Amino acid sequence: MKKLLFLLIFCTHSFAALIMEELTWESGDTLLMFLQRHSIPLALYYELDREDKELASEIASKIKYQVLKDENENLEQVLIPISDELFIHIYKNKDNKYMLDFSPTIYELEKNVLNLTIKNSAYQDVYETSGSTTLSRALLRAFKGSINFRNIRKNDKVSLYYEQKRRLGKVYGDITIYMASVQVNKKTSEVYRFDDNFYAKSGKEIGASFLLTTPISNFKRISSHFTTARFHPILKKYRAHLGTDYAAATGTPVLSAGNGVVNFIGSQNGYGKVLKIQHSSGYTTLYAHLSRFAKLKKGQSVRQGQTIGYVGSTGMSTGPHLHFGVYLNNKAINPLSVIKVAKKGLEGAKKEKFNALVKEYKQIVQNHISQNLPNPIKAMDYENFIEF
Ligand SMILES: [Zn+2]
Numbered sequence: 001m002k003k004l005l006f007l008l009i010f011c012t013h014s015f016a017a018l019i020m021e022e023l024t025w026e027s028g029d030t031l032l033m034f035l036q037r038h039s040i041p042l043a044l045y046y047e048l049d050r051e052d053k054e055l056a057s058e059i060a061s062k063i064k065y066q067v068l069k070d071e072n073e074n075l076e077q078v079l080i081p082i083s084d085e086l087f088i089h090i091y092k093n094k095d096n097k098y099m100l101d102f103s104p105t106i107y108e109l110e111k112n113v114l115n116l117t118i119k120n121s122a123y124q125d126v127y128e129t130s131g132s133t134t135l136s137r138a139l140l141r142a143f144k145g146s147i148n149f150r151n152i153r154k155n156d157k158v159s160l161y162y163e164q165k166r167r168l169g170k171v172y173g174d175i176t177i178y179m180a181s182v183q184v185n186k187k188t189s190e191v192y193r194f195d196d197n198f199y200a201k202s203g204k205e206i207g208a209s210f211l212l213t214t215p216i217s218n219f220k221r222i223s224s225h226f227t228t229a230r231f232h233p234i235l236k237k238y239r240a241h242l243g244t245d246y247a248a249a250t251g252t253p254v255l256s257a258g259n260g261v262v263n264f265i266g267s268q269n270g271y272g273k274v275l276k277i278q279h280s281s282g283y284t285t286l287y288a289h290l291s292r293f294a295k296l297k298k299g300q301s302v303r304q305g306q307t308i309g310y311v312g313s314t315g316m317s318t319g320p321h322l323h324f325g326v327y328l329n330n331k332a333i334n335p336l337s338v339i340k341v342a343k344k345g346l347e348g349a350k351k352e353k354f355n356a357l358v359k360e361y362k363q364i365v366q367n368h369i370s371q372n373l374p375n376p377i378k379a380m381d382y383e384n385f386i387e388f
């Protein structure tokens with residue numbers, strides 16, 4: 001069935017006996033190495049513009065990608081995911097010439113309500129009801145350590161209102177929780193999503209158990225924000241930017257956003273001189289286009305705020321800036337959603353908007369409970385877009 005769908009959707013011309021394979025992107029592999037290995041012209045990479053080259057550096061290790069081959073093992077098409085919403089598409093045009101573009105992933109969004117009574121633990125019960133470990137993890141993350149999930153007892157209740165993506169019939173990718181309600185020993189705690197952050201019903205932001213600090217001592221401006229896919233109206237193509245760019249003078253110190261261990265220091269095609277730091281709780285940060293590194297080695301521990309390198313313009317860059325990426329379990333997330341900011345409550349117009357959302361979300365979940373509506377069908381063939 002999967003094979004058939006693949007052919008129907010992606011086959012541009014008809015060949016006999018095409019074989020679809022799902023493969024795993026090995027860590028350390030690059031798009032350039034991939035093209036070389038399959039005797040695909042390297043010009044496909046070299047002719048990409050600066051931002052697309054940078055994007056091509058974002059293929060996550062261990063990600064599943066798909067190839068379509070003919071009976072002689074020649075690649076007809078390749079689909080390599082870059083984010084939940086974008087993939088690299090390599091294919092042959094009608095002149096049998098290889099082409100490469102970035103295509104949006106076509107998916108449907110569905111909003112669901114899930115209610116359950118605890119039998120074992122929140123993590124396990126949410127997983128067993130939904131079939132999704134991503135949902136379990138998203139629930140734990142939403143509360144940011146503000147409640148102790150270990151104190152949940154049998155017969156406590158959990159309610160979730162969330163949005164998930166579905167592609168070719170399968171659930172995949174990140175899940176957005178809009179509202180989560182958890183009883184801990186009969187005491188109910190609720191969080192509501194607003195502007196990419198979680199707030200208590202009072203409008204007070206939930207304290208994060210893991211926080212990063214701005215990774216640069218001073219910068220002129222944020223020159224590019226995080227997006228997982230967006231259509232560029234002038235270039236007429238799809239783009240993503242999986243990090244935050246800070247425009248700053250060459251040589252400006254770059255600081256470690258948190259305590260951690262250096263797990264990569266060196267050069268990478270699009271990102272030039274790049275450094276990666278592994279933090280606790282599955283977070284990794286990336287600092288790209290550096291002019292030089294501080295005296296550091298792979299495996300060395302760094303403290304939050306420690307100078308780890310200096311702003312530059314190495315790799316695919318048009319001017320000096322720091323490209324700062326944050327990854328949670330190998331997947332790029334918006335750096336600004338985990339950067340430390342002064343915690344204060346919502347006020348004014350924002351508070352009003354938030355209150356309206358709280359009312360709406362609460363109503364949706366309440367209706368579900370009072371009408372005794374069933375939970376969403378358990379996703380049996382749940383597809384983790386990126387292997388965790
Ligand atoms: Zn960037």
